[in-house]
Amino acid sequence: QILILDFGSQYTQLIARRVRELDVYCEIHPFNKIPPLTADIKGVILSGSPCSVRDKGAPDLDLDIFRGKIPLLAVCYGAQLMAQKYGGNVTPSEIREYGRASLSHLDTHAALFKEMTHGSQVWMSHGDTIKELPEGFDIIASTPSVRIAAYKIQEEETYGIQFHPEVTHSTEGKNLLRNFVVQICDCSQDWTSDVFIDITVDELKKTIGPDRVVMGLSGGVDSSVAATLIHRAIGDQLTCVFVDNGLLRKNEFEEVLDSYKDMGLNVIGVDARQKFYDALKGISDPEGKRKAIGRTFIEVFDQEAHKIQGVKWLGQGTIYPDIIESVSVNGPSATIKSHHNVGGLPDFMNLKVVEPLKTLFKDGVREVGKALDIADTIIGRHPFPGPGLGIRILGDITPEKVQTLQEVDHIFIQGLKDAGLYDQVWQAGAILLPIQSVGVMGDERTYERVVALRAVSSVDGMTADWIHLPYEFLGKISNDIINKVKGVNRVVYDISSKPPATIEWE
Ligand code: XMP
Structure with a gap:
């Protein structure tokens, strides 16, 4: 298995997912609680971090435990920490180094970059940069603005990379991780x-x-x-x-x-x-x-x-x-x-x-x-919160309100299924709002409830975006709800992302 040591990066879980996608087992442990290095651990990955290695009290780790003994891949903060600890120089970046970059120089002889291409797109996200490498560290990749985008330590299977291979925007990131995990660490891909x-x-x-x-x-x-x-x-x-x-x-x-x-x-x-x-x-x-x-x-x-x-x-x-x-x-x-x-x-x-x-x-x-x-x-079921419709009825709960919301929700969810949209949505539902609004049905003025519809895309529920459902679909669902569910005369669609909103309204 692969051991991933976490310095607190938002991407650490993503590294683990990518390794698992290669059918290789891995575990994440905090950098300050390293488990015993048993023989089944074939390699170590150090994650990024929201901290700077220049901060007092920044996460630190004795890297001699691993260096030269077991393959080591240090990502972003991990790479900066390693460079700094052995005598290199890490400084604040002069220009912003966030988002897309291309590996204009790439040492394709390095085992880490096997079958990767010059100019490969990678994703950067760092405020510090490695200015000087310690002795015995060789540069193996650069981008137009980052000279030391990746390095290898001579005579060791120890690598540092400034970019994030785990995000999908690093187009050959999966290749890189496969090279490390399968070729360099020699893990077998049998975790099916x-x-x-x-x-x-x-x-x-x-x-x-x-x-x-x-x-x-x-x-x-x-x-x-x-x-x-x-x-x-x-x-x-x-x-x-x-x-x-x-x-x-x-x-x-x-x-x-x-x-x-x-x-x-x-x-x-x-x-x-x-x-x-x-x-x-x-x-x-x-x-x-x-x-x-x-x-x-x-x-x-x-x-x-x-x-x-x-x-x-x-x-x-x-x-x-x-x-x-x-x-x-x-x-x-x-x-x-x-x-x-x-x-x-x-x-x-x-x-x-x-x-x-x-x-x-x-x-x-x-x-x-x-x-x-x-x-x-x-x-294939959408996630559904434990407290169920209880947190989708804003305000107090009565059996009548539950029934109203069940009808609305059913029209929406069934509608998504019928239109072939259900599987494109990570989670969807309806919310019964504690307000009434004026409407007109036939010749009569109504004063009835408002419901909100919510449909989001997400990977893990931690962040989410609203889904651009077709207007025709929303129009049809709105009509169906207002015509079929007694007591509802208005439908709105929630177009907030998480953050700053959350998926549920309560
Ligand atoms: P939020 O609203 O925090 O929701 O963006 C993220 C995910 O968690 C679900 N959720 C809950 N699940 N008990 C649960 O079992 C709860 O109290 C609860 N609150 C939110 C929500 O449906 C979404 O998938």
Whole structure:
């Protein structure tokens, strides 16, 4: 495997994804918590960072641990750190070095650049530049404005690059990473979904043994794939619980429950709608609603779990981005991202946790799901928040408002599917606004609700942009909604990106 040491760059996860795309396993660790260098670690990549190597207290690392012993690729900040530590000179850039650049000089004899072309486009993003290299470091690439765009240390498989091969705008970046990971580090490209499934199922069998496992399903891809893997390992020792919290999409409870049963999962469907509505009564504050929903979910789930004799484990669909320790920009202290899976782990249940997907990214989860023959309707599902429509009804929640929003949402989502647009959208939904507006229907003045439609493109939900849906499509959906859903007389389309907005309105 490849070890990626993170200095806090926004692109670190992207490096890991690219390596995984080469069917090579890798892990990200914070630069100040290096795991033991076992024989299965074949190479190390140092990430970029929002810090400058010239800052007091900037992230630092003893590079002698790796140099000359294991192939090392230092990206951006990593490359600057290495140059500076061994006697080179790093200064603030005189001209801006962000965005597109071309490798006008490229040493194609360097193993790192095998089969790459002169003039190759790369993506730069740095405020500092390497002015002088230490002795024994050779320049192997330059751009018109950056003389030291890449270097190699003589007699070592140690490389530094100023640009970011992991972003798609570096057009031959994947070649470069393949050269490093496969040619230089000699990693075998055998980290496929099938291998992952075999290894994971084996491990699950050993870990769980004859015990019983309970797991909450949400209808989403992560929990569905996790449950299928656990089911493969231990069959009916797994019991799944799927709760209707009254905040799901139209017909979702029945449809998803049926697909789970078709998949052979032993699943208990619980109609807890009224319990959730009671808990939410009169609460308008978004965090208050999230807490009420989370608390109620745990109550319902706990009640169901206690009905199953001798449960020892809780299965969860946690994925890699939920658990990567991210490096804090303000210092070397590492913080763990909190993740908001449905309900989280109820501590008082005293169950051990099993999380078979915790090494995978979302796209990896989808691939494993496909290899497990899970239906496209589940694998290709848009993400849907745990609190469901509860955070898409702004203000307090009533069953009537839920029903109105379900109808609106259904017209929109079905419309996207019918128009062949659903798979081009990362996430879509409708929001019921707490305002009324004046309209006219026939000869009558109306004073009814406004709904907003939202459809975004994204890779991981961290950043997102609104999708330019065709006007004709939006017009048709707007007409359908206003004509078919009682109490709605106006539809607006959200054209905000994230940041500065978020995907959800609450
Ligand atoms: P935001 O609104 O923060 O959303 O841009 C990013 C992604 O996270 C989902 N989301 C949630 N998921 N519980 C969840 O399980 C939540 O409380 C929650 N809030 C937002 C959102 O749908 C989007 O995919």
